[in-house]
Amino acid sequence: MNWITLQVLGVLLVAALIRSAFGFGEALVAVPLLALIMPIKVASPIAVLVSVTVASVVLVQDWSEVHIRSAAWLALSTLLGIPLGVLLLTRVAEPVVKATLGCVIIAFSTYSLLSGKRYVLKNDRLAWMFGFAAGVLGGAYGMNGPPVVIYGALRGWKPRHFRATLQGYFLPASLVVMGGYWLEGLWTPGVTRYYLMSLPLVLVAIFAGRAIGRRMLGHRFLFYIHGGLTIIGVVLLVQALGR
Numbered sequence: 001m002n003w004i005t006l007q008v009l010g011v012l013l014v015a016a017l018i019r020s021a022f023g024f025g026e027a028l029v030a031v032p033l034l035a036l037i038m039p040i041k042v043a044s045p046i047a048v049l050v051s052v053t054v055a056s057v058v059l060v061q062d063w064s065e066v067h068i069r070s071a072a073w074l075a076l077s078t079l080l081g082i083p084l085g086v087l088l089l090t091r092v093a094e095p096v097v098k099a100t101l102g103c104v105i106i107a108f109s110t111y112s113l114l115s116g117k118r119y120v121l122k123n124d125r126l127a128w129m130f131g132f133a134a135g136v137l138g139g140a141y142g143m144n145g146p147p148v149v150i151y152g153a154l155r156g157w158k159p160r161h162f163r164a165t166l167q168g169y170f171l172p173a174s175l176v177v178m179g180g181y182w183l184e185g186l187w188t189p190g191v192t193r194y195y196l197m198s199l200p201l202v203l204v205a206i207f208a209g210r211a212i213g214r215r216m217l218g219h220r221f222l223f224y225i226h227g228g229l230t231i232i233g234v235v236l237l238v239q240a241l242g243r
Contacts, residue, residue, distance in 0.1 A: 005197065007037050012050050012198040013205050019054045020209025022221075023163035024149050024170075025228050026051065045181045045191045048174050050202055055171035057206045062164040067157065071168035073127035074134065074148055078173065081135020088136060095240040101137065102236030105146055109226040109233065112153065120156040127151065144173060146232055149225065159221040163213055 011033045019026035027047060034043035059066065088097065130151035138144030148169055152162045181187050216224070 013201045016202040016205035017209045020206045021213040023166040049195045051174045055167040058167045065160045065164035066168040067165045074131035077128040077131030078135035081132040082139035085136040085139020098236045099240035102233040105233035109229040121154045
């Protein structure tokens, strides 16, 4: 086993641990780090395969914790937003969209962390709005995660419901993306080889992450969620300013 393979396995282990513990965030770790040691056309399919695996195992374990109605509304409205996202990709400069999204995420998370009061959505009436926004951003720049994570935070779900429901949303989305990679010929034997080599470590990380997540109290879990969102916002701003 060479040095590059060890690096790939280490990155996927950490990414799967983060995803299993918090329900999101592995893309911030996996894709940028893998892209440093391999072509992005190889890194992205590997990361998505790991995402499918984590979501599948979590759903098998915690299916009863999923808010099915919420996940369904988010997924369906995401599909409606994708065409507009593709149009956005061709009409609006990417740095403008990323900078705007980054500022909104940072402002929301900072307010949530510093304010003693927290706004809570009591039902799924606005789920379509967040799902649609996720579809737009996913269709344009592959960034469907932040709106869905913000929605989960606003709903005030307990950590176990938050993680499970997000997987109920991310699994079909990841399967669609993987199908696109397959049609484009990006699901290569090399991708499959790296994925299979990482699978034992990924499975260990999933169970370890689940144990870590279940030990977190609600307020601490929300702190980490908003901290993760803030990091996402900063990354988006840096990307926008770097263009």
